[in-house]
Amino acid sequence: MFLTRQSTGSSGAKGYLPDGLVVALAGNPNTGKSTVFNSLTGMKQHTGNWTGKTVAYARGRYRYRGLDYILVDLPGSYSLLASSVEEEVARDFICFEHPAVTVVVVDATCLERNLNLVLQILEITAHVVVCVNLLDEAKRKKIRLDLSALSRILGIPVVGTNAREGQGLEQLQEAVSRVASGKLLADSLKITYSRPVEEAVALLEPAVRKLIPADLDSRWVSLRLLDGDSTLDRSLNRFLNTYLHQNEVLTAKIAEAKALLKKESGGKTASDLIVTAIFETAENIARRVTAAAVDQARQWDRRLDRLLTSKGFGIPVMLALLGVLFWITITGANYPSQLLATALFWIEGRLSNIILATGAPPWLHGALVTGVYRTLAWVVSVMLPPMAIFFPLFTFLEDLGYLPRVAFNLDHFFKKAGAHGKQVLTMCMGFGCNAAGVVACRIIDSPRERLIAILTNNFVPCNGRFPTLVVLATIFLGGPRGFSGSLAATVVILGVIVLGVMVTLVISKILSQTILKGFSSTFALELPPYRRPQLGRILVRSFIDRTLFVLSRAVIVAAPAGLVIWLMVNLKIGALSVLDYSARFLQPFGELLGMDGYIIMAFLLGFPANEIVIPILIMSYLATGSLMDLGCLNQLQMLLVENGWTWLTAVCVMLFSLNHFPCGTTLLTIHRETRSIKWTAVAFLIPTLTGIIICFLVAQTARLLGLA
Amino acid sequence: MSQGLIPLHRLPVGSRGRVRQINITGAVRRRMLDLGLTFSTEVAVLQKSPSGDPTAYFIRGAVVALRSQEASQILVAPVD
Structure with missing residues (x-):
């Protein structure tokens, strides 16, 4: 508003x-x-x-x-x-x-x-x-x-x-x-323009003054009219109900002034002359008040840029930085995750006792404890530690001023894909939340390129999906826990991110050659000076703005979802639950993609928020398998393996997690940003189809080769 | 093309040039002007991105990356 x-x-x-x-x-x-x-x-x-x-x-x-x-x-x-x-x-x-x-x-x-x-x-x-x-x-x-x-x-x-x-x-x-209070109104500096501009303004200003309110600077409005700024006219209409261009006298004056300016300046346009004069004034003032060898002052920035964006090291350093980020997250999150799980499941026991002691019926106890509470406990213990570690680290890079350098490094690829280099910045936002990433696409001016960025933002795993990736990579692909294990898991996550970027580029390219035809528009990206990040502020900001925000959203969605799952598991039709029926129905499709019916069901039920996919899965498996205390990753691994998971299942789930329909919030945001049902539908279909195709190919190839 | 002028993207890394001509019109020109690329502005070439395009330039106290697509439309006179 x-x-x-x-x-x-x-x-x-x-x-x-x-x-x-x-x-x-x-x-x-x-x-x-x-x-x-x-x-x-x-x-x-x-x-x-x-x-x-x-x-x-x-x-x-x-x-x-x-x-x-x-x-x-x-x-x-x-x-x-x-x-x-x-x-x-x-x-x-x-x-x-x-x-x-x-x-x-x-x-x-x-x-x-x-x-x-x-x-x-x-x-x-x-x-x-x-x-x-x-x-x-x-x-x-x-x-x-x-x-x-x-x-x-x-x-x-x-x-x-x-x-x-x-x-x-x-x-x-x-x-x-x-x-x-008006105590300090001295003569403020006004720019003097070159003679042709000043003469044109002098010709125009009296006519302008008659038409606009006294509190608007007539000299400034005259300059804008010479400049041909149509947006001001629009704003004058909206705010003051003044229609300058409908005034014939004024229109004639503008034409006359423009002609005069053109003749006097030897064909230069008003906007060139105006902008040049402003910048020359700024240059002149800056020179008078600044004492520094600017080149020397910026040496440190240049040195850092030479490393971080260099031909040989720019991209490897970028990958290494991202790898370190993930590695710290994976190793660091393990222990607190277990601690949290133990604590929360201890509370579950107490909660259970209290509810049973009140004489509540078993179904109510089941719905509240095994349904709502357990899902919540899972979401918190699985998601909170990686987020609490990853976000501050990422905010650190953001505050340092590194992200524009990433855009600078990768722009060439995006240009080739017919997209805008600033799309990288919107993808970085997507790491936090795809809905935020979609909103960030406003920094791209060209509507075509903005749409491409919106439609592909989901290929960056948001932090709702990030814990799923971390957990699965650690369990199935990391091998033994410990240093080498977390290193392997890091490489896997890094691979997933790189894959996400590559899919983004391929889809962007396809889009810009089919339904969003066109060439890349202007690209001007400022590389701001590096700033020393402030640790305290980073912690507060990343924790409040990001971690708590995302976690609370997940919790809000997880609670009712937990209830729905519990109902689906416990509502029986004959010998089978509603969930079993649905999962059986989806089973053939799931198998084609290297997964099973329960997994597909979990993705569907996770539509409100991706965070709850793994918790849903655990609940569905627990309902059919033996009930146990899921204190740590080893037990989760046992549960998954018991339900027929192999490394291929894990890979396909990770791939599908990266490439499937955006969550409800993101789709709503896409609809708000594009104001089009059609593009929202496209945004739904593109990643879903991509995921189906990729998982199908991977699963079938692996089976054909006898790898799984 | 006037004598001695070269397109900005051809200016070697580490050297400087003075803007002499901007052969773009409309909104893109406005954008370039807003960045401070006005007539006779001095521009220093800082470095190329890993794939050679875009290039980072030092313009009026700020570092701005431009693709060769735009930079090629800006003619500069090399400064020693």
């Missing part, structure tokens, strides 16, 4: 809401904008909801000297010239919602590029505070900035901060309050 005056209930006064002053937070991506936001608001923001194509923003509040402030976190953007949805949203907020103050967060290590945005915002409003963040990074890179000179040149307050350490935030709040 757009935050509009209506929706926030504004009294209409500039920048004021009944419950506080509106402060907008703008900035390039990767400047620590969200850290500033979280530090100021104490993490009390509503997380942005993503409806449709609208990019929503987080809002939070803080109090300073008895006044309430509402902080609005605008999407990160490099520019306000509206070449992407994020930029349009940010521009519209600053332009039409009239925040009392706009704080622009800039990266101290990359001032020139960041000033571009500052200068553009200054053209719209003078109520700006510049927050030069990441001063510690700059210091480490031996970049020295003269902030008071910057403030003098820009004519607005400039505050230096290290938001991660909480440094400078008090001064930032002070500057915001002073600008909001």
